[in-house]
Amino acid sequence: MILRHPTLRALRRFALEEASRAERGRVARHLMRCHRCQARVRSIRNVVDAIREDGVRAPVDFESIAARIQAGERVIPTAEPPPAASPRVRRYGATAATVVALVAAGVVLGVPEARADRSELWVSPAEPVAGESLTLRYQATPRLRDEDRLVVRARYYVAQRGEEPRTAEVGTLVARRGGAFEGTATLPDSAVYAVLAVEDPEARFVDSHAERWEVLVHAPDGRPFLGALRGRYMDNRMRNTRVASQAIRAMTEHYPDEAEAWYLRFSDEASTAPREAVDSLRAVYRSAYDRIVAIAEASSPDPSELWSLAMLAGSMEGQAARDRWRDELIRRYPTSGAALQQAALAASSRYREDVVRHLAVLDSIWQTAPDSAAQAAFNAWNIVQRLGDDAGLVKWGTRFATAMPGAGWHVGTVLSRRAAAREDGMALIREAIAGLDGPARERPLTLSRDEAEAETRRVAARYHAALGRALLEAGRTGAARDTLDLAVDGVWDPTLFQAAADARLMLGDTAGALELVARVAADPVTQPARADSLRASLGEAAHPDETWQAAVEKARAHLRHELLQGALDRAPLRARLRLQDLAGQTHDVRLADDAVTVIAFWSRYCPPSRAQLGELDRVAERLADSGVRFLAISDEHEAADVAAFMDASGHTFPTFLDPHRDARNAFDNRSVPYYVVLDPEGRIRFTAREPGEVVRQVAVLSGTE
Amino acid sequence: MRRARAGSMVALGELYARHADAVYGAALRLLAAPADAEDVLHDVFVGLRDALRAYEERGSFPAWLRRLAVRRALMQLRRERRRGAPDILDPTLDPTPPGADPTGRIAARRAVESLPEPLRVVFVLKEVEGWSHAEIGAQLGITARASALRLHRAWKQIRQRVGMP
Numbered sequence: 070m071i072l073r074h075p076t077l078r079a080l081r082r083f084a085l086e087e088a089s090r091a092e093r094g095r096v097a098r099h100l101m102r103c104h105r106c107q108a109r110v111r112s113i114r115n116v117v118d119a120i121r122e123d124g125v126r127a128p129v130d131f132e133s134i135a136a137r138i139q140a141g142e143r144v145i146p147t148a149e150p151p152p153a154a155s156p157r158v159r160r161y162g163a164t165a166a167t168v169v170a171l172v173a174a175g176v177v178l179g180v181p182e183a184r185a186d187r188s189e190l191w192v193s194p195a196e197p198v199a200g201e202s203l204t205l206r207y208q209a210t211p212r213l214r215d216e217d218r219l220v221v222r223a224r225y226y227v228a229q230r231g232e233e234p235r236t237a238e239v240g241t242l243v244a245r246r247g248g249a250f251e252g253t254a255t256l257p258d259s260a261v262y263a264v265l266a267v268e269d270p271e272a273r274f275v276d277s278h279a280e281r282w283e284v285l286v287h288a289p290d291g292r293p294f295l296g297a298l299r300g301r302y303m304d305n306r307m308r309n310t311r312v313a314s315q316a317i318r319a320m321t322e323h324y325p326d327e328a329e330a331w332y333l334r335f336s337d338e339a340s341t342a343p344r345e346a347v348d349s350l351r352a353v354y355r356s357a358y359d360r361i362v363a364i365a366e367a368s369s370p371d372p373s374e375l376w377s378l379a380m381l382a383g384s385m386e387g388q389a390a391r392d393r394w395r396d397e398l399i400r401r402y403p404t405s406g407a408a409l410q411q412a413a414l415a416a417s418s419r420y421r422e423d424v425v426r427h428l429a430v431l432d433s434i435w436q437t438a439p440d441s442a443a444q445a446a447f448n449a450w451n452i453v454q455r456l457g458d459d460a461g462l463v464k465w466g467t468r469f470a471t472a473m474p475g476a477g478w479h480v481g482t483v484l485s486r487r488a489a490a491r492e493d494g495m496a497l498i499r500e501a502i503a504g505l506d507g508p509a510r511e512r513p514l515t516l517s518r519d520e521a522e523a524e525t526r527r528v529a530a531r532y533h534a535a536l537g538r539a540l541l542e543a544g545r546t547g548a549a550r551d552t553l554d555l556a557v558d559g560v561w562d563p564t565l566f567q568a569a570a571d572a573r574l575m576l577g578d579t580a581g582a583l584e585l586v587a588r589v590a591a592d593p594v595t596q597p598a599r600a601d602s603l604r605a606s607l608g609e610a611a612h613p614d615e616t617w618q619a620a621v622e623k624a625r626a627h628l629r630h631e632l633l634q635g636a637l638d639r640a641p642l643r644a645r646l647r648l649q650d651l652a653g654q655t656h657d658v659r660l661a662d663d664a665v666t667v668i669a670f671w672s673r674y675c676p677p678s679r680a681q682l683g684e685l686d687r688v689a690e691r692l693a694d695s696g697v698r699f700l701a702i703s704d705e706h707e708a709a710d711v712a713a714f715m716d717a718s719g720h721t722f723p724t725f726l727d728p729h730r731d732a733r734n735a736f737d738n739r740s741v742p743y744y745v746v747l748d749p750e751g752r753i754r755f756t757a758r759e760p761g762e763v764v765r766q767v768a769v770l771s772g773t774e
Numbered sequence: 775m776r777r778a779r780a781g782s783m784v785a786l787g788e789l790y791a792r793h794a795d796a797v798y799g800a801a802l803r804l805l806a807a808p809a810d811a812e813d814v815l816h817d818v819f820v821g822l823r824d825a826l827r828a829y830e831e832r833g834s835f836p837a838w839l840r841r842l843a844v845r846r847a848l849m850q851l852r853r854e855r856r857r858g859a860p861d862i863l864d865p866t867l868d869p870t871p872p873g874a875d876p877t878g879r880i881a882a883r884r885a886v887e888s889l890p891e892p893l894r895v896v897f898v899l900k901e902v903e904g905w906s907h908a909e910i911g912a913q914l915g916i917t918a919r920a921s922a923l924r925l926h927r928a929w930k931q932i933r934q935r936v937g938m939p
Contacts, residue, residue, distance in 0.1 A: 077929055085901070105939045112878075112938040113929075117901050119882035125802055127794035128812055131787045134819045138783070142820055208792060247788035 074106055075099055084113040090707060101346045104353050111318065188213075188276050190265060192254075196287045200258055203284065207242050207250040207267055212274045214248040219267050221252065223284075224514040225260035226300030230329070230373055231406070234304065236511040242267065261286045262300025264514060272518040279738070280304075280515065292323045295330070302333065307740070313337070321357070328361050329377035335384050351385055358385050365394075372398060372405040379411060388418075406441035409434050413444040424452060428461070435468060443472035450480070459489040466490075470497055477501040478532050485539035495543075498536045505529050523635055530556040534565040537572060546575045561631040561765070563589045579610035586611075587620035591628060593768035594761045632755070632769045639753045641745075643735035648700065648725035651712040656725070658700065660735070661751030665770050667692060667763055668732060669701040670743040671724075673714055678742040681760055682720050688760040689722035697767055700725060702732045704741060746770060775835070779826045790819055793836060797843040803898045804847040806887045814846045844903055848913060851891065878936060885935035893928040900925050 075083070075096050082088040083096040100107050188210035192203050205221065213219060221240035226232070240254025256263050263284045266277035283304075285297040301316035317337050320330035335354055339347050358381065365378055375398035383391030395411045402408045412434050420427035431452075434445040450469040453461035466480040478501040484494025504510070505525055512521040533556035540549035553569035556562075570585035586607055590600035604611045611617045646658040660666060669685060671678045689699045701724040703711050708726055715724065727733055736745050736753070746755040746766045755766040777785035794815060801814035818825075818839070829838060886897060895914065899905045900921070907918040907925075914921070932938075 077933065078926060081929060108939045109933075112933075112936060115878055116882040116885070116932055116936060119879040120803065120886050120898070121902050125795060125799040127790075127798040127815055128808065129815070131790040131794075131819075134790060134816060135783055135787070137816065137820050138786070138823070247791035249791050 073099075074103065077109075080106060080109050081113055084110045085117060098346075101349045102353070107353075111322075188267075188278060190267065190278065190282045192265070192282070192284055196291070196293070197284065198289060199261075199286050200255075203240070203254045203256070205240060205242060205250075205252050205254055207252075209248045209250060209267075210276050211248075213267065213269055213276060216269050217244050218242065218270060219244075219250055219252075220270055220272075221254045221265055221267055222514055223254075223256060223260070223263040223265050224304070225256060225263035226296065226303065227259040228261050228294060228296035230296075230299065234300070236514050239263070239265075256284065256286070261294040261296040262298075262304070264304060266514050268517065272512070275515055275517050275520075277515040293319070295320065295324050295327060298323070299329070299333075325357060326361055326364055327377070328365075328374060328381045331357050331361065332377050332381040332384060335381065339384070354385065358382075369401075372402040372407040375401070376407040376411060404438045404441070406438075409438060409442050410444040413442070413448050416445075417448055424456065428452060439468070439472070443469075446472045454483065459487055462487065463490050463493045467493065467497070474504070477504070478535065482535045482539075485535065485542070488542075491539055491543055495536055495539050498532055498539070502529060502532045502536070505532070520635075526559045527562070530560040530562050530565050534562070534568050538568050541568070541572055541575065546572055550576060550578075557585065559631075561588075561592075561628055563592045563595065574606070579607055583607055583610050583616075583620050584623065587617070588624040588627065591621045591624035593764045628765065629769050632766060636754050637756070641735040641747070641751065641753055643731055644751060646700075646727075646731040646735060647729050648702070648732065649708060649728050650725055651708045651715070653708050659751070660747055661749070662698060663749045664696060664698050665749060665767055666698040666700065666747040666751070667767060668736065668745040668747070669699070669722075669760075669763075670704070670732070670738055670741045671701055672704040672741040674704075675741045681742050682718070682722075684760045685722045686720055688764060691764070692767060695767075695771065697771070699723060700732075702727050775826065775829075779823065781823055786819065786822060789822065793839055794819070796836060796840060800840050800843045800903070801847040801850075803886075803902055804844065804895055805850060806894065810850055811847070814843060814850055817846050818843050840903065844899070845913070848895070851895065881936050882932075885932045888935065889928055889931055893924050893931065896921050896924040897928040897932075 079088070079092060079096060083093060088096065096106075100110065189208045191206040193205075194201065194203070197203060207219065209216075209219070219242040220238055221242060222236060223239045224234050224236050226234050235257075237257060239256055240252055242250035242252035244250055250267075254265070264277075264280050265282040265284065266275050266280075268275040283301065285293040285301060287293050287297075298316050298320045302313050302320070305313040305316065314337055317330070317334045320327065321334050324330050331354060335350065338350055361378065361381070365374070370378065375394055379391050379394035379398060382394050392415070395415060398405075399408045399412055399415075413431060416427055416430040416434070420430060428449055431445040431449040435442045435449075446465060446469040449461075449465040453465050462484060466484055470477040470480045477497045481494045481497030481501060484490040485498065486494070505528060510525075512518065513524075516524065533552055537549045537553035537556070540546070540552055550569070550572040553565065553572050556565055557569050566585045566588045570582040570589070573579075573582040573585065586603050589595060590603045595603075604617055611620075641660055644660055646660065648656050648658055650656060671682065671685065673679050673682075685701065689701070692699045699722070701722050703724055703726055705711050705726065706728065711724065711726065715721075732738075736743075738745070742758060744755075744757040744760070744763045745753055746757070746763060748754050748770060754770055755763075757763050757766060775785075778789055797818050798811055798815045802808060802811035805811050805814070825842060829835070886894060889897060896910055899910045899913070900907070905913075907921040910916075910921040911918045916924075
């Protein structure tokens with residue numbers, strides 16, 4: 070079959086997102102089969118990116134300009150006035166007459182103040198080699214403009230696959246004029262990819278610019294290190310899939326003989342391609358795969374290369390091909406982490422029915438090299454949970470918690486629910502609590518000191534709640550009450566409050582339980598019927614009415630205090646959003662609207678986001694009843710597709726598309742699920758990850774808690 | 775903005791610190807000549823006080839400033855054309871050493887810089903500044919269709935120069 074290639078014009082429109090829906094679909098289907106046109110699209114994007122890159126520096130200082138002005142020099146303004154609006158605003162915005170009327174009425178259409186919130190960081194050289202010192206120029210956000218000195222931190226990845234990123238302070242900036250700062254930074258020697266953020270010396274405020282300031286370390290031959298591109302992919306795969314996909318494409322372009330690069334790229338493209346197109350993908354990758362296999366057969370690949378080749382072979386040719394390379398890896402490097410992981414995965418498929426044999430094999434893998442056998446511990450932990458075998462749970466739970474330190478709390482919680490394993494479970498939870506205070510705990514790049522401490526308090530509350538519940542189950546009620554009391558202040562967590570109240574009730578302390586039960590009842594998420602039954606559980610302690618009302622009022626004040634402590638007060642980067650509804654109509658939405666506004670970013674392709682959609686229906690309805698404006702923003706581009714999904718799934722919350730990326734840019738957000746709560750003046754006051762949090766935040770902002 | 779309009783040098787200096795790079799970059803892309811782009815940079819900021827009187831604070835200030843810079847750059851081009859200035863690119867520029875441009879960015883920039891001026895101007899105005907063909911046509915005194923045709927010819931030449939498959 071002769072392929073008819075799209076014209077250069079059509080490829081350009083596709084590459085620069087100017088194609089109509091029908092054309093986009095035609096070109097996309099062609100690209101699935103045509104490597105040459107894929108390369109053309111990449112080349113077009115590369116050219117436009119190159120020419121749009123903001124890498125030039127003005128060659129003169131302001132002094133020479135000032136000298137000319139002070140010498141009385143004038144420049145005749147250009148004959149035509151600037152156009153009334155940019156092309157996009159002209160298509161969707163108000164007419165000129167309406168614009169004049171709105172300006173006369175004092176309505177600000179563009180918000181220079183909002184633009185002034187924009188900061189920028191320039192890094193030189195843009196493509197440093199290992200150990201090279203970086204020169205930085207920073208145009209500060211207003212929150213940092215008055216500082217004399219700023220600190221630069223980095224979240225960085227090392228070259229070796231499988232290592233978690235680390236965070237470190239890497240440089241300082243000194244103030245110049247007009248909010249400009251200059252300084253230097255040096256990444257750790259082992260770093261190959263880093264995301265940068267700027268903060269004041271006390272870490273009260275962090276400017277992380279949506280984590281888009283990044284550095285890729287380059288090899289002497291001018292290519293970014295493979296580990297740098299891998300780091301870029303890993304860092305972006307949950308929050309910016311476009312950048313993540315670009316990183317993988319760059320891996321295959323710079324390292325065409327690396328199995329890992331092609332494996333990641335195949336996985337990425339296959340995950341979004343229609344099922345029937347996956348075979349076409351394999352055909353496109355065939356020559357690269359054949360070349361890589363030939364190289365591997367003629368040389369001695371290391372464990373990491375063999376691991377990647379096994380995974381690529383499995384994707385390209387199926388299980389037998391994967392097993393061939395997997396067996397080679399285990400034979401040549403039996404104690405390597407890669408081999409042990411593959412052995413554990415092989416055991417999963419080989420001993421699916423024979424659990425005893427399966428666990429025995431995983432046990433022998435663990436004994437070979439415990440430091441590298443995390444996969445075996447993980448697989449075995451899952452098996453013993455299904456079996457419900459207490460001894461196995463303790464044995465493999467403890468091993469899993471050792472292999473993956475962050476899993477200690479989860480394992481402890483599971484164990485503490487079983488009488489025979491409770492003490493072991495509680496020991497693990499206590500270790501996890503102790504670990505929260507450890508020096509090894511790094512502050513996340515994007516969190517200020519206060520935000521990190523608040524997050525630690527929230528995590529500690531969860532751990533204490535789990536430990537407290539375990540102590541209650543063990544009949545150690547006094548210890549449970551004391552443990553839970555440690556956690557109830559400094560957070561708003563109704564589940565924790567309920568557990569603490571239960572402990573007090575079991576000790577007969579109904580008066581002490583009153584305050585905590587009142588908090589649960591006062592929570593805006595609690596339904597009125599439940600609030601009534603909570604009151605009833607307290608008996609006389611919740612009577613007369615004045616006593617109960619006073620407790621509820623105090624609880625509401627506590628909620629207000631907890632939430633407002635962490636409240637923001639920030640202008641969005643745009644004051645108006647051009648959104649498209651599912652009928653294809655464009656709406657010009659002002660964020661300052663004399664009403665509280667909730668913006669909800671969602672995606673049906675993100676499991677956590679999708680899991681919240683049912684709750685979103687209820688929340689949207691509830692907010693509408695109380696006069697709050699609710700705008701859900703889908704991450705998709707086709708109104709018809711989203712409309713079809715909403716119809717089929719029965720969801721009713723009002724949703725829009727963001728074709729100009731106005732909402733994403735206004736809030737610097739690329740992740741889902743994500744919620745922003747704005748006050749009636751259009752200022753950002755809260756952000757959240759769950760609809761329940763939004764309900765509380767809106768209640769506090771509206772004064773209706 | 776108010777202080778800059780009133781002639782405050784501090785305020786103008788702040789605007790310069792924030793926007794000079796973008797103004798210079800916009801001019802350089804159109805003119806492909808650093809000295810001419812520097813002239814535009816000077817003209818824009820020396821004349822900014824007066825130009826701000828016509829700024830009605832609608833939309834984005836940086837975008838307004840870029841359009842100012844672009845129009846000054848186009849005026850510069852018309853002046854150069856009347857003087858019969860030679861085409862810009864120095865053909866004796868060293869080629870990029872092998873391996874020194876792995877992402878092809880340098881080659882892409884050179885390909886655009888080396889376009890004949892009528893094609894380069896349309897390419898930059900469309901692909902970088904985001905102007906419509908109608909606006910480009912109005913500015914350059916050609917039809918929108920002619921602008922689209924020049925863009926297509928620009929892409930054809932770039933494709934050959936970067937070795938697009």
